[in-house]
Amino acid sequence: MATEMQAQQVAQIGRRQRIRWTKIAVNWELYLLALLPVAWIIIFRYIPMYGAQIAFRRFVAGAGIWGSQWVGFANFMRFFRSYNFGNVMWNTLSLSFYQLLAGFPIPIILAIFIHYCPNTAFKKTVQMVTYAPHFISVVVIVGIIFKLLATRTGIVNIAISNLGFEEVNFLGSFRAFPHVYVWTGIWQNMGYGTIIYLAALSGVDPELHDSAKADGAHILQRIWHIDIPGIAPTVIILLILRTGYLLEIGFEKVLLMQNGLNIRTAEVINTYVYKIGLASSNPSFSYAAAIGLFKSVVSFILIVAVNRISRRVSETSLW
Amino acid sequence: MARTRSAIKDTGLDKAFYIVDYILLGLVFLAVIYPLIYIVSSSFSDAEAVIQGRVWLLPIRPTLDGYRAVFEYNDVWLGYGNTVFYTLAGTFVNIVLTLMVAYPLSRKDFIGRNAIMFLFTFTMIFNGGLIPTYLLIRDLGLIDTRMVMILHAAIGVWNVIITRTYLQATIPQELYDSAKVDGASNTRVLFSIVIPLSGPIIAVITLFYAVNHWNSFFPALIYLRSRELRPLQIVLREILVENSPRMMDEMMASLSEDQLERMTERQYLQALLQYSLIIVATLPVLAIYPFVQKYFVRGVMIGAIKG
Numbered sequence: 001m002a003t004e005m006q007a008q009q010v011a012q013i014g015r016r017q018r019i020r021w022t023k024i025a026v027n028w029e030l031y032l033l034a035l036l037p038v039a040w041i042i043i044f045r046y047i048p049m050y051g052a053q054i055a056f057r058r059f060v061a062g063a064g065i066w067g068s069q070w071v072g073f074a075n076f077m078r079f080f081r082s083y084n085f086g087n088v089m090w091n092t093l094s095l096s097f098y099q100l101l102a103g104f105p106i107p108i109i110l111a112i113f114i115h116y117c118p119n120t121a122f123k124k125t126v127q128m129v130t131y132a133p134h135f136i137s138v139v140v141i142v143g144i145i146f147k148l149l150a151t152r153t154g155i156v157n158i159a160i161s162n163l164g165f166e167e168v169n170f171l172g173s174f175r176a177f178p179h180v181y182v183w184t185g186i187w188q189n190m191g192y193g194t195i196i197y198l199a200a201l202s203g204v205d206p207e208l209h210d211s212a213k214a215d216g217a218h219i220l221q222r223i224w225h226i227d228i229p230g231i232a233p234t235v236i237i238l239l240i241l242r243t244g245y246l247l248e249i250g251f252e253k254v255l256l257m258q259n260g261l262n263i264r265t266a267e268v269i270n271t272y273v274y275k276i277g278l279a280s281s282n283p284s285f286s287y288a289a290a291i292g293l294f295k296s297v298v299s300f301i302l303i304v305a306v307n308r309i310s311r312r313v314s315e316t317s318l319w
Numbered sequence: 320m321a322r323t324r325s326a327i328k329d330t331g332l333d334k335a336f337y338i339v340d341y342i343l344l345g346l347v348f349l350a351v352i353y354p355l356i357y358i359v360s361s362s363f364s365d366a367e368a369v370i371q372g373r374v375w376l377l378p379i380r381p382t383l384d385g386y387r388a389v390f391e392y393n394d395v396w397l398g399y400g401n402t403v404f405y406t407l408a409g410t411f412v413n414i415v416l417t418l419m420v421a422y423p424l425s426r427k428d429f430i431g432r433n434a435i436m437f438l439f440t441f442t443m444i445f446n447g448g449l450i451p452t453y454l455l456i457r458d459l460g461l462i463d464t465r466m467v468m469i470l471h472a473a474i475g476v477w478n479v480i481i482t483r484t485y486l487q488a489t490i491p492q493e494l495y496d497s498a499k500v501d502g503a504s505n506t507r508v509l510f511s512i513v514i515p516l517s518g519p520i521i522a523v524i525t526l527f528y529a530v531n532h533w534n535s536f537f538p539a540l541i542y543l544r545s546r547e548l549r550p551l552q553i554v555l556r557e558i559l560v561e562n563s564p565r566m567m568d569e570m571m572a573s574l575s576e577d578q579l580e581r582m583t584e585r586q587y588l589q590a591l592l593q594y595s596l597i598i599v600a601t602l603p604v605l606a607i608y609p610f611v612q613k614y615f616v617r618g619v620m621i622g623a624i625k626g
Contacts, residue, residue, distance in 0.1 A: 024430050029505035030423040034435060037420035040473050041439055048447025048455050065454060110347065113340050126344045128609060130351050135604050137534035139552045140597050143559030147361075147593060148354055155357060158372030187351065195619040218332040234623065244444055252537050256560050270449070277450045278541055285450050292448030300445045 055290035068286070075290035084272065092268040095254075096246040099182050104242065106186055107193030108235065112223060114194055115201045130191025142256040145184050146171060172261035181257060181266075185250065196238070197231055204230035236316040244303030247295045269295045362386070362594035366587035369594070385595030388588065395596065397547060398554035405468045405550055406532040413528040414521060416474050417482055422513055424479070425486035426495070436483075439476045449541075456542055463544045471538055475531070478524040481621045485520040486513065523618035526611055533604055555600055559593055 024031070055075055057068040079085055110130075117123040133141070148154050149170040157167045170176045208226045217225070251270040258266045269291060277288025303318075311317035356376065361369045365380035373379055389395055423429045424436055446452075461467040490513065498508050514521075536552035543549060 020430060023428060027423075027426070027429060027505060030426060030429050031431075033419045033505075033509070034423045037416045037474055037479075038435060038438065040416065041442065044452075044455070044471065044473070045442040045446065046438075048451035049445070050447070051451035051454055052447045054451065054454070064458075065451075113343050116336070117340055117344055118337055119341075122341070122344070126348050128612060129348055131612065131615070132355070132605060132608060133351060135530055135534075135608055136601050137536065137552055137555070137604075139534075139536050139555045139559060140601055143555065143593060143597055144354060144358060146560065147590075147597075148357070153370050153372070153590065155372060155375075162372075187354075190347075191351065192619075195616050196623050199620045199623050216330075218330045219336045220332065255537075256556065273449055274541075278453060285454065289448060289450035292450055296446055296448055303444050 052289060052293050052296075054286050055293045057286055059284075059286040059289075071286075075287050076294060078287060079291050079294065084267070087264070088267055088269055088272050091265055092247055092249055092270075095178055095181065095265075095268060096249045098178055099185060099249065100242055100246070102182055103186050103189070103193075104239065106190050108197055108231070110190055111194035111197035111201060112227065115198055115227075116219070116223075127191065127194075131195070132191070133188040134192035136188070138250075138252045139256065141184065141188055142253060145180065145257070149180065171257075172259060174262045174264040174266070177257070177262040177265045181250070181254065185253070196234060200231040200234040201227060232314070233316045236310055236314055237318060240303065240306050240310055240318055243306045244299055246302060247299050358594055358597055362591070362598045366591040369590055370587060385591035386599070388592045389595045389599050392592075394546070394549075394554050394557075395551070395599070398549055398551035401547075401549060402533060402551040404465070405535075406529055409469045409472075409532045410525060410528045412469050412473050413475065413478070414525060417478050417524060418514070418517070418521075420474070421479050421482035421486060422509055424483045425490070427492065428495075439474075439479055443476050453541060462542055463548065465548060467542045468532075468539065468550070471542065472531070472535075475524075475528065477622065478527055481618060482517070482520050482524055485523075485621055486517060490516055519614075519617065520621070522611075523614045523621070526614050527618060530604060551600055555596065558596060562589065 051065050054065045054068065056070060056072060057065070058071045058074075059065070059068045063069075114123055114126060117126070136144075149156050151157050151167050151169055151171075154170075156170070161167055168176065170180050204227055208230075209222055212222050212226060247269055249268050249270070251268075251274075254266060254268055255271050255274065258271065273288045273292045273295075276284050276291070307317050307319065357374070360376060360378045361374050362385050363378040363381050363383070364374045365382055366384070368374055368379040420435070420439070424432050426432070456462060456467060456471060461470065494512060495508065498512060503511070534552065535550070536556060539550050539553050540556075543553070
């Protein structure tokens with residue numbers, strides 16, 4: 001009896017596997033299609049992950065990645081002990097958190113105001129204009145910042161001195177750098193950032209609003225008790241994503257805005273890696289790769305941890 | 320919102336809220352548009368007036384000198400040509416590869432789809448880093464070639480995700496089933512069902528990819544060396560951000576005698592050229608933007624469904 005049942009089970013599993021293989025065979029074209037993209041992602045994204053092991057070696061040009069000598073965590077220790085470590089980490093984190101604290105709530109608030117704007121034509125115009133700067137390249141944005149905020153010739157400083165105040169050195173000052181960086185970023189991206197929240201707001205059930213109104217709730221109460229909870233999952237998802245990119249702070253823009261006068265606050269992990277590894281006349285691949293890998297691992301841990309916390313606390317998560 | 324509002328009377332606070340709403344949106348609108356207007360006006364103004372801060376809203380003593388200087392400058396055109404090439408070729412490769420993987424991933428009977436999906440999405444939260452990627456490109460012999468600009472970012476994972484989401488939502492399983500009953504091969508299905516039905520999503524990802532190519536500057540900075548391969552953004556960086564003096568000398572040399580006389584001070588020429596260049600470089604994107612805005616919005620919204 002028992003053996004018969006086992007035999008049946010084995011036969012069933014065999015049949016299932018056969019069905020599985022026939023399904024794959026029937027759809028062979030799909031696998032052929034996916035082959036090239038999969039090859040691309042393996043070559044251009046996974047081989048560099050494997051190549052990141054040069055962080056644990058002492059890279060010698062003649063020997064290449066695979067032939068260079070293992071040195072364990074020496075490159076990492078060198079970074080942790082280096083004079084620049086504290087400064088670069090502090091700059092990266094403080095700039096990131098500043099950007100997050102100032103830049104994250106603004107698109108949400110703006111989205112609510114756009115959503116409730118009663119005049120459709122005005123609303124559409126505001127949306128059209130505020131989304132536009134998002135599509136301007138970072139080089140041009142920095143060019144615009146340099147023109148407008150320059151001392152003596154920049155329109156902002158001309159206005160400041162016309163009003164009788166002293167000029168502000170926005171571009172050549174380590175004190176001003178974080179503010180200029182963050183607020184120009186908000187200027188460029190706040191409009192585009194509202195799109196996703198506007199989508200979430202339009203998904204809020206209008207009947208909730210009707211019954212709240214019937215109960216005499218005013219508009220602020222309805223925003224607070226209906227709209228905010230309605231868009232909360234979207235907000236949380238975006239917040240999780242942002243924490244994963246905390247250390248990836250706007251690489252290109254920081255690099256373009258750096259100069260000798262603001263470098264004290266404008267050197268972040270990514271620009272530091274670029275300078276040590278690629279821009280230097282005597283590049284140190286292994287050391288730069290170690291700093292880069294440190295950053296990638298910390299970012300990965302951050303996003304996984306925040307995602308887990310969020311899943312437990314709010315039942316919203318990325319995966 | 321407007322529909323439901325008429326049903327029940329607004330409270331006084333509601334009316335106050337709408338007034339604040341108008342004022343606030345008006346301020347945001349002005350804050351965003353003013354710098355853009357100022358740049359446009361300055362690019363058409365007399366250099367001296369711009370430097371002295373006499374331009375506030377409209378151009379003063381309108382002139383096309385800045386544009387003339389841009390048009391006479393070869394590096395700008397070389398960069399423009401290269402960027403157009405990288406954008407067209409790069410976007411074409413992007414679209415083909417994205418569809419090649421998003422279509423199988425959208426099929427429920429594609430065994431292994433979860434594994435492949437994971438292979439792609441994992442790269443969004445972890446990467447090998449700048450240096451190993453650079454070494455790979457170097458080992459592949461792609462440094463300082465046109466190919467690298469097309470290959471290094473041939474697939475955007477985010478675009479794969481939104482394309483897959485779109486295909487899953489728009490093409491019902493029954494359509495695939497009936498195609499199969501009719502004896503259509505999967506390739507046939509791709510060309511006669513999937514691609515004709517994915518017009519909107521192709522428009523969305525084409526725009527995302529194309530804008531990325533147009534605005535991209537860092538890959539060119541690290542992977543390209545030759546002047547004749549440089550995209551527009553690298554040329555812009557030199558003129559707008561680094562103010563390379565050598566470039567300015569070349570510029571001065573390309574101007575005629577009387578133009579030189581009118582703009583003796585290097586600073587004047589530089590300023591004017593920079594304003595005009597900002598416009599020339601951004602115009603293609605901002606000119607098509609109002610007509611395609613809805614596609615960008617749609618793209619972000621499809622992404623939101625996934626989230």
